[in-house]
Amino acid sequence: MDSISGLVDSFIDHLRFERLLPKNTIVSYSRDLKKYSDFLQANSINDVRSVSREDILSFLEELFKNQKDSSISRILSTLRSFYKYLIRNEKITKNIFSNIKNPKLAKKEIDILGQEEIAVFLDRIPSSSYLQLRDRAMFELLYSCGMRVSEIVNLKLSDMDIEESLIRFIGKGNKQRITPMGDQAKTYILKYLQSARFVIEKEKKSDYVFLNKNGKRLTRQGFWKILKTYVKKFDFDKNIYPHIFRHSFATHMLEQGADLRIVQELLGHSSISTTEIYTNLDKRHIKKTYFKYHPRNKKSKGSKGSNI
Numbered sequence: 001m002d003s004i005s006g007l008v009d010s011f012i013d014h015l016r017f018e019r020l021l022p023k024n025t026i027v028s029y030s031r032d033l034k035k036y037s038d039f040l041q042a043n044s045i046n047d048v049r050s051v052s053r054e055d056i057l058s059f060l061e062e063l064f065k066n067q068k069d070s071s072i073s074r075i076l077s078t079l080r081s082f083y084k085y086l087i088r089n090e091k092i093t094k095n096i097f098s099n100i101k102n103p104k105l106a107k108k109e110i111d112i113l114g115q116e117e118i119a120v121f122l123d124r125i126p127s128s129s130y131l132q133l134r135d136r137a138m139f140e141l142l143y144s145c146g147m148r149v150s151e152i153v154n155l156k157l158s159d160m161d162i163e164e165s166l167i168r169f170i171g172k173g174n175k176q177r178i179t180p181m182g183d184q185a186k187t188y189i190l191k192y193l194q195s196a197r198f199v200i201e202k203e204k205k206s207d208y209v210f211l212n213k214n215g216k217r218l219t220r221q222g223f224w225k226i227l228k229t230y231v232k233k234f235d236f237d238k239n240i241y242p243h244i245f246r247h248s249f250a251t252h253m254l255e256q257g258a259d260l261r262i263v264q265e266l267l268g269h270s271s272i273s274t275t276e277i278y279t280n281l282d283k284r285h286i287k288k289t290y291f292k293y294h295p296r297n298k299k300s301k302g303s304k305g306s307n308i
Contacts, residue, residue: 002091004040004048008033011085020174024150032078035063049092056096069103076102110277111239112248115255118143124234127188130196131213135226137185137192138210138218139245141167144185146249146267148172149242153218156207162190171268179266250278 012030015021021029039059045051063072076097083095113121122140127133142152151169159168165181181189197211204215212218223242231240246267253263264275 004037004046007048007086007091008037008082010089011082014085022150022172022174028074029078029081032075033082035075036079036082048086051096053096056100060100073102076100110247110251111241111244112251113238113240113244114248115252117238118245118248118252121230121234121236121240122184125230127191130199133188133192133196134200134210135230137188138223138226140185140188141181142242143245143249144182145179146246146253147179148246149220149223153208153210153220153223155209157193157209158207160189160209162186162193173270175268175270177265177268247278250275254278 008030011033012026015026015029036059039062040046040048040051040055043055043058045055060072063075067075080095080097083092083097086092087095122136122143125132125136125139127136138152141147141155142149145167147155147169148171151171155167155169161167165183165186166178167181168176168178170176193209197209200211200213200215202215206215206217208217210218212222227240227242250263250267253266254260260272260275260279263278264272267275269275
């Protein structure tokens, strides 16, 4: 009989070495499975084959006491994957989580910054110091390419073709994609690479594009800290977080008339249905523009009316 901890370790190795999932995703899987393992251990259940439906209901009852619906949905998805893995490896014969439905989640409103708000944020970042020039280049690139934070902190010099204004990087799910870089982003990237980065790097040699003040690769936590500093300094009344730049990028592209399939490619979405969430935001923009500019929707000043 395999121990539960042994089966979990085997599954995590499968995710890491066979499916090649990102580190953050693996950490999330491990955290979810620990909750399940702890529950089984607390109830003296040492064999996954002996877990009953009543045990699962008790586990869910525990989750609903202190977990959000979105977290419970993620945990259940993790456990379904775990049990599928056990079936494929002939450790069990039935997936007891296959008929357990996720909590119904309310549709979450996506936050975005307007085009003017993005321009104000970027233009207010000073570039008088080397670190400020790094920050301006970093945020320009984040918005220009619709990148995730993990993608920008892991971006390497070898991934950039400045002359062709192209960036190649590994995105979510270990997928590679190539994204064009806008002129504004390119301008600041060149300024940063030609002066500031060399000074920040010092004697430490690194292939990563964005470095912290010690010349090492900037981390996700470091990025968050920089963003929060500017949000506080600029006194923005919106909840600004790293992913809002990606949401804004996609929405603004659609507002400007970009094809949905192109936006899908630029974001690196496997399914176009994921990209379609931005079309609802775009419809709001279209509606607002219609009522603002359509001549038959506005009362014309000085009109004497029709003679018909």
